[in-house]
Amino acid sequence: MRNSLGSWIFALCVVAASGILYGALFYGRASAIGAIFALFVCVPIIAFERGVLFPRLYAWISARSTPVYILLTFIAYYALISIGYTVCGTLLWWLNVLPEATWSNATMLPDNVVFYALGVSAILSFVSRIRELLGRGIFFNLLLGRYRKPIEEERVFLFIDLVDSTAFAAEFGDLRAQQFLSALFATFAEPVRRRKGTIDDYVGDAAIITWPMRRGLRKGRCIHCVFDILDAIEADSDKWLKQFGRVPQLRAALHGGPVITAEIGVDHHKITYFGDTVNTAARLETLCRTLEAPVLISSELASRMKLSSDIDAEYLGTHAVRGRGQSLGVIALQREQKRLSKGVVQRA
Structure with missing residues (x-):
């Protein structure tokens, strides 16, 4: 359920919107570039958390004690964010989408991007876990209050x-x-x-x-x-x-x-x-x-x-x-x- 097409479309839309929101909050203007960076940064984290990317590593981390699990998860997330941001910055710089930036500036990972990406990914992962626990139909029906009245x-x-x-x-x-x-x-x-x-x-x-x-x-x-x-x-x-x-x-x-x-x-x-x-x-x-x-x-x-x-x-x-x-x-x-x-x- 968590890897269904619908759940991925939902996640991609939320991530892209968060990138646009990031540009509006930190740079005073909404931009599609923010959405692209967000997708490159957050999607690998979501794929890792869902067991699509490096499934054996994720299974190994999940089997650790809670403190070790949290520590290893954040290390993995930070690595994925860094790689995603570098790849995206390099691609946009090579395509001349960022003409005023040097390659080093385009790929330098700001601290606020790390915290913002971790926050968005954590929210999406939490919603995904709750949805998985309750079931897709039940989750949305509870969320919408469809059955509050029998x-x-x-x-x-x-x-x-x-x-x-x-x-x-x-x-x-x-x-x-x-x-x-x-x-x-x-x-x-x-x-x-x-x-x-x-x-x-x-x-x-x-x-x-x-x-x-x-x-x-x-x-x-x-x-x-x-x-x-x-x-x-x-x-x-x-x-x-x-x-x-x-x-x-x-x-x-x-x-x-x-x-x-x-x-x-x-x-x-x-x-x-x-x-x-x-x-x-x-x-x-x-x-x-x-x-x-x-x-x-x-x-x-x-x-x-x-x-x-x-x-x-x-x-x-x-x-x-x-x-x-x-x-x-x-x-x-x-x-x-x-x-x-x-x-x-x-x-x-």
Whole structure:
């Protein structure tokens, strides 16, 4: 999410605007040159903080204790600012955009540029971290106060659960089980981002992923998200076996319909969803074990979209769902000509 095209466009616009503001504050005139310098100075810092530039170095620094992390981060930032400013000054001087300046003047890094660049980069990094923590959609909805008053809307919910997590914890211990779950949930991030979804919450060994109804139905995004996750796990099966001694097995259920969405909390704010749709999606996931089907979708939701040709759908009839006044039509999904029993998704 943090490296999506939208987030980069937003960051570039803010950085360019900060450069124009810098020129107005320190030189009494707004100029595009300030925006160019700002981009050369701040973008490398943002790319470094997002793990795009020197990812191994950033990962190594991130693993240090907090005081060492802060010290090393500022050293890295200062180096990137110096290099960016020198490269930009050299380029503009060579293009004769700064005709009145010598090369040394064009590339000499003023102290106020260092502090200004660090400040802008720190603000953008902070916003990026908060947005990553809350989720893109949730962050902007909280920022805009969209759900301060509860509203009714239609959403798709995907409940996806790790099979036999209790047994894993009993065998390897709670700490190892938590590391296993952390690695698994990290695997979810890219498929969910690619399919325009939002990870709403983690509940024990399960993740709840949601879409606004129209977005989730378009091109079958909600269904493809499930199989993208399964494919990602399968592709790294050797890595899972080497690191944890087993490949994750998942159960997943999809359902959608009307919910009440509201922002709740005082000291800690959260957007939450109320209604039968959420409860039905959760209870549908428990049917995966009973029906020996790793991926289920309600017939109500399936009827609202066209399944792609690579998805096999098997209607399993109607089933009573606990807490629901009527039976629910259930469909099992799997990839055509590809049985998902290679250690990625199996019966519990």
